[in-house]
Amino acid sequence: MTGTGASPDVVWHATGVDRDTRWAATGLRGATVWFTGLSGSGKSTVAEAVHARLTGLGRASYLLDGDNLRHGLNGDLGFSPSDRSENIRRVGEVARLFADAGVVALVPVISPYRADRDRARAAHEAAGLVFVEVHVDTPLAVCEERDPKGLYRRARTGELTGFTGIDAPYEAPESPELVLDTDRSTIADSVKRVLDLLGGGV
Numbered sequence: 001m002t003g004t005g006a007s008p009d010v011v012w013h014a015t016g017v018d019r020d021t022r023w024a025a026t027g028l029r030g031a032t033v034w035f036t037g038l039s040g041s042g043k044s045t046v047a048e049a050v051h052a053r054l055t056g057l058g059r060a061s062y063l064l065d066g067d068n069l070r071h072g073l074n075g076d077l078g079f080s081p082s083d084r085s086e087n088i089r090r091v092g093e094v095a096r097l098f099a100d101a102g103v104v105a106l107v108p109v110i111s112p113y114r115a116d117r118d119r120a121r122a123a124h125e126a127a128g129l130v131f132v133e134v135h136v137d138t139p140l141a142v143c144e145e146r147d148p149k150g151l152y153r154r155a156r157t158g159e160l161t162g163f164t165g166i167d168a169p170y171e172a173p174e175s176p177e178l179v180l181d182t183d184r185s186t187i188a189d190s191v192k193r194v195l196d197l198l199g200g201g202v
Helices: 019-026 043-056 081-100 114-126 140-146 151-156 187-201
Strands: 031-036 061-063 104-108 130-136 178-180
Touching: 031 043, 031 081, 031 114, 031 187, 043 061, 043 104, 043 130, 043 187, 081 104, 081 114, 114 130, 130 187, 178 187
Parallel strands: 031 104, 031 130, 061 104, 130 178
Antiparallel strands: none
8 A cells, every 4th residue: 555656665664453343442443524614604613613522522532733734734734725635645645544543533624626625535434434525505695704714804905816616616515414604503403413423423
């Protein structure tokens, strides 16, 4: 097994302790919940609430926030289409490793391109790991009204270019496992639907 772009001289090293043994030792089961949607849609809010709920239930989870990852792992990337794709490739690989370790990886990232999200899904499926896509489908008008970071205002005035949903595309999922609209449902209801979706997978 090799990663994207791996040298042909790099060989996947299989560890002496397999996943079933590791998961049995800790009582954990890993999975990735991928929250995609426009800026201001409520992705991070729902993911944080799911994180808190899982923690309260004694389940190991970790929030892989897109903005936080751009402070470190992806700090060398900009917002060109190619950089955005590489950003999501890296996030997907990290999420896969967390899931393999037995942790529920919660990934709230805009991830505007369908092919990039599909690649993250395929990497999980190839590894035999659960991957669920949650489309936080809050209308653009609502996201723009919220504008928690002031980014829509800057995009509308031309101060910020290449902003998803305004002058850069967002490709909505075609068959997500779950669709949420945080303008029409409460956070508590959204959390319940995500946990119901995971079901026995965690």
